[in-house]
Amino acid sequence: MPNLHTQDPFFPDAFVWGAATASAQIEGGWNQDGRGPSIWDVFCRQEGNVLNGDTTSQACDFYNRWHDDIALMSQMGLQAFRFSISWSRVFPDGTGEINQAGLDFYSQLVDALLANGIRPYVTLYHWDLPQALQLKGGWLNRDIADWFTRYTETLVQCLGDRVKDWITFNEPQIFLGFGYSDGTHAPGVSLPHEEVFQAAHHVNLAHGRATKKIREFVKDAKVGIAIATKIGIPADEHDPAHIEAARKATIHPEWKDGSDKHTTYLNNAWWPDPMIHGRYPEILEKHLPGFLDQFPASDMEEICQPLDFFGYNYYFGIVVEPADNEKGWQALPEQAGEPRTMIGWPVHPSGLYWASRFFYDAYQLPLYVFENGLSSMDWVDTEGNVKDHHRIDFLTRYLAQYSRAHEDNIPLAGYFHWSLMDNFEWAQGYRERFGLIHVDYQTLKRTPKESAIWYQKVIQSNGKHLFSPSIT
Ligand code: GBH
Numbered sequence: 146m147p148n149l150h151t152q153d154p155f156f157p158d159a160f161v162w163g164a165a166t167a168s169a170q171i172e173g174g175w176n177q178d179g180r181g182p183s184i185w186d187v188f189c190r191q192e193g194n195v196l197n198g199d200t201t202s203q204a205c206d207f208y209n210r211w212h213d214d215i216a217l218m219s220q221m222g223l224q225a226f227r228f229s230i231s232w233s234r235v236f237p238d239g240t241g242e243i244n245q246a247g248l249d250f251y252s253q254l255v256d257a258l259l260a261n262g263i264r265p266y267v268t269l270y271h272w273d274l275p276q277a278l279q280l281k282g283g284w285l286n287r288d289i290a291d292w293f294t295r296y297t298e299t300l301v302q303c304l305g306d307r308v309k310d311w312i313t314f315n316e317p318q319i320f321l322g323f324g325y326s327d328g329t330h331a332p333g334v335s336l337p338h339e340e341v342f343q344a345a346h347h348v349n350l351a352h353g354r355a356t357k358k359i360r361e362f363v364k365d366a367k368v369g370i371a372i373a374t375k376i377g378i379p380a381d382e383h384d385p386a387h388i389e390a391a392r393k394a395t396i397h398p399e400w401k402d403g404s405d406k407h408t409t410y411l412n413n414a415w416w417p418d419p420m421i422h423g424r425y426p427e428i429l430e431k432h433l434p435g436f437l438d439q440f441p442a443s444d445m446e447e448i449c450q451p452l453d454f455f456g457y458n459y460y461f462g463i464v465v466e467p468a469d470n471e472k473g474w475q476a477l478p479e480q481a482g483e484p485r486t487m488i489g490w491p492v493h494p495s496g497l498y499w500a501s502r503f504f505y506d507a508y509q510l511p512l513y514v515f516e517n518g519l520s521s522m523d524w525v526d527t528e529g530n531v532k533d534h535h536r537i538d539f540l541t542r543y544l545a546q547y548s549r550a551h552e553d554n555i556p557l558a559g560y561f562h563w564s565l566m567d568n569f570e571w572a573q574g575y576r577e578r579f580g581l582i583h584v585d586y587q588t589l590k591r592t593p594k595e596s597a598i599w600y601q602k603v604i605q606s607n608g609k610h611l612f613s614p615s616i617t
Pocket of ligand 1: 167315316319373374375376411458460461462463515563570571579
């Protein structure tokens with residue numbers, strides 16, 4: 146833990162404190178002002194796909210209430226806001242005609258953020274593909290790399306004078322693993338590995354071409370990704386063999402067939418390896434011999450573009466120890482009585498330290514945590530305060546571990562809490578509440594939770610408040 150008696154800061158001076166969201170999860174206004182339907186609008190209306198039949202139609206109504214939400218962000222002292230663009234708001238059909246009203250929405254949002262001193266971080270793709278493109282095959286159609294490039298070009302032309310920070314993709318692992326393999330997320334299909342990897346290759350190609358486009362149009366652009374994570378945590382931190390086992394679990398991909406085959410895509414290596422190192426993990430050739438021959442050899446040059454940061458999302462990991470098997474590690478069985486968040490996920494603060502260390506060693510880029518948080522059972526006291534001490538406790542422990550990476554001189558660029566406000570948690574609908582701000586879905590009233598008030602102090606003190614609340 147950092148030493149409170151020294152003057153060492155807990156986070157770098159230029160560290161950015163923010164909160165994150167995604168279009169489908171907060172915007173609502175699903176058919177307002179010419180927006181076209183996305184795959185999630187379609188998926189959530191098919192019975193049985195989303196808990197309680199919840200839909201994206203209204204969500205938090207951010208599309209109509211963003212002025213108020215920016216005021217709340219400003220009150221919280223947020224330095225940055227990560228949001229995603231709804232592709233079908235800008236191109237109702239995915240390609241073809243631009244919907245000017247949709248583009249204007251994002252332009253005005255950016256202006257208002259900047260006027261409030263909040264730096265916009267734009268995610269180009271956070272899972273809500275235009276349905277019109279799904280009907281043409283979605284990520285399985287190689288043309289999607291061109292559609293995505295055109296979409297990107299339109300955005301950077303419009304926003305590039307003001308938005309400098311660009312994230313091409315959020316968690317390809319999840320929208321392919323859950324959407325194309327497991328079938329539990331939109332578009333809800335379950336394809337064999339061969340086809341899912343074709344889609345993965347198209348995502349990577351789209352990433353590379355979009356990255357080039359952003360640099361072409363945006364002066365001083367900073368470009369990167371936000372990947373989902375499968376983080377190995379050493380069971381014994383003091384044993385180097387455990388640390389190496391955890392590193393392998395984090396960096397080396399695994400191959401699974403059968404009912405949990407979607408976990409194959411969870412590994413980080415399928416994305417950053419081609420994007421940053423210009424190659425796929427070797428096990429691809431081992432399991433799908435000749436797979437890459439179907440693509441032009443020049444694809445890899447397009448995919449592998451210089452990036453400015455490595456962004457990752459972290460919620461929990463797997464605790465591992467060394468093992469005498471092919472992988473060199475094995476997961477420890479779950480401990481009885483382990484703490485869990487409301488969604489049922491375990492609490493593993495130290496993963497934020499280990500992830501930072503393993504990713505920096507492997508990719509040598511400044512790091513962002515673009516998502517971290519929890520769903521919690523909040524309650525309202527007699528004065529109307531939203532009590533969420535679980536969130537404060539969780540954040541204190543996770544952020545202390547992130548600070549440890551700074552102590553090790555790993556370059557940390559920022560931290561974004563997931564999420565700014567309670568929102569549509571995909572197949573889990575509105576039951577899970579990940580927000581710093583409580584949303585009453587009947588009245589759409591927002592109430593900052595106690596954690597929001599606490600987070601403001603953390604931001605203001607650049608993290609000191611975590612370790613010694615009395616200092617600030
Ligand atoms: C994110 O998905 C999404 O980007 C966001 O939209 C969503 O609302 C938010 O999280 C909350 O769910 O260690 O191998 O068991 C996160 C999905 C869940 C994927 C945890 C990785 C751990 C994998 N992640 N999971 S493992």
